[in-house]
Amino acid sequence: MGNLSKRTAIVTGGARGIGGGTARKLAADGAHVLIIDVEESSAKKNVDTIRASGGQADFMIGDVSEENVVKEMVTLALNQTGRLDILVQNAYGGNAHASGSAVDISPDAWDRGLGLLARSLFLGAKYAVPAMEESGNVGGSSPDDWTGAGLRHGMAPNQNVGRIVNISSVHGLLQAPKALIYESGKAAVIGLTRQMAVDFGPLGITVNAIAPGHIVTEAGEAMWSESGNEPGFRLFELQYPVRRTGVPEDIANAIAFLCSDDASFITGVVLPVDGGLSIQLQEDVIMRLKDYIVENPNLRTHFDDRSLEQ
Ligand SMILES: NC(=O)c1ccc[n+]([C@@H]2O[C@H](COP(=O)([O-])OP(=O)(O)OC[C@H]3O[C@@H](n4cnc5c(N)ncnc54)[C@H](O)[C@@H]3O)[C@@H](O)[C@H]2O)c1
Numbered sequence: 001m002g003n004l005s006k007r008t009a010i011v012t013g014g015a016r017g018i019g020g021g022t023a024r025k026l027a028a029d030g031a032h033v034l035i036i037d038v039e040e041s042s043a044k045k046n047v048d049t050i051r052a053s054g055g056q057a058d059f060m061i062g063d064v065s066e067e068n069v070v071k072e073m074v075t076l077a078l079n080q081t082g083r084l085d086i087l088v089q090n091a092y093g094g095n096a097h098a099s100g101s102a103v104d105i106s107p108d109a110w111d112r113g114l115g116l117l118a119r120s121l122f123l124g125a126k127y128a129v130p131a132m133e134e135s136g137n138v139g140g141s142s143p144d145d146w147t148g149a150g151l152r153h154g155m156a157p158n159q160n161v162g163r164i165v166n167i168s169s170v171h172g173l174l175q176a177p178k179a180l181i182y183e184s185g186k187a188a189v190i191g192l193t194r195q196m197a198v199d200f201g202p203l204g205i206t207v208n209a210i211a212p213g214h215i216v217t218e219a220g221e222a223m224w225s226e227s228g229n230e231p232g233f234r235l236f237e238l239q240y241p242v243r244r245t246g247v248p249e250d251i252a253n254a255i256a257f258l259c260s261d262d263a264s265f266i267t268g269v270v271l272p273v274d275g276g277l278s279i280q281l282q283e284d285v286i287m288r289l290k291d292y293i294v295e296n297p298n299l300r301t302h303f304d305d306r307s308l309e310q
Pocket residue numbers: 012013014015016017018019036037038039042062063064065089090091092093094116167168169170211212213214215216217218219220
């Protein structure tokens with residue numbers, strides 16, 4: 001019995017990467033997980049992996065920027081398990097990372113990018129929140145439990161009715177050049193998370209965001225082997241106070257905590273899970289790494305095609 005047993009969780013983009021690791025972690029903690037993804041073979045593979053280790057999981061193929069898909073995923077979760085407790089909004093792909101400034105990008109690229117990065121999260125909450133409310137608290141809420149110093153003023157509030165975790169990024173906190181769509185989308189995730197936390201707190205539903213640093217996923221491994229080398233990857237690691245980049249499990253563990261009953265007093269936060277990347281003084285990092293870069297003139301990273309003027 002894990003601490004998420006009897007819960008039903010939806011993980012968008014749960015076939016692989018951070019979502020893949022999150023689906024496995026929530027299932028390992030006892031939740032029944034429904035993966036929504038556009039990529040069928042990876043979704044099936046992840047479901048098979050979860051089931052092989054004794055977990056409960058299913059998948060649905062669909063693009064979460066489409067309203068009917070979001071509506072359908074909530075209905076499917078309710079039909080399969082009779083309830084919905086957790087929504088992790090993580091899906092990412094297509095042109096969500098299309099590069100360019102406001103001058104460069106087209107209005108259509110903006111609509112499609114923000115359609116996935118921000119609008120799909122609004123849709124997720126729109127349909128998931130009523131389902132969570134209807135499902136209620138797994139343990140059932142009993143006013144008799146409402147005792148103890150600091151807890152006993154007024155009516156017993158709704159607690160642990162639902163959890164929404166939205167995936168932002170360090171790019172939602174700090175800006176990189178020529179990335180209007182992604183940076184704006186990830187900043188929007190922070191704003192909509194706070195708004196939803198205020199709106200849904202009284203229902204017993206917490207809403208938090210996570211801002212991951214550089215997480216090496218299956219796609220990240222492929223990107224590094226194509227356009228990076230060892231000294232280049234080491235340069236990335238040296239930028240982190242903890243001297244490593246992340247893995248999907250780092251994010252999955254934080255999400256699982258935010259979804260647990262232990263996190264019932266945490267809402268509206270943006271939790272950086274970034275090995276300390278975003279708390280450093282940037283000019284100090286640059287000066288510290290200057291010698292490493294001079295000593296490794298052949299280092300390559302996936303940023304190599306970007307010049308300072310870009
Ligand atoms: N990997 C990182 O370094 C990093 C850092 C910060 C934030 N993030 C954020 O974490 C989240 C996951 O990123 P990742 O690196 O694991 O990505 P990924 O590409 O490895 O996985 C994304 C998953 O989403 C699915 N997907 C794409 N478009 C979809 C759609 N329209 N509907 C449903 N599913 C869709 C993909 O098929 C894939 O399975 C994203 O929100 C990303 O912005 C990632």
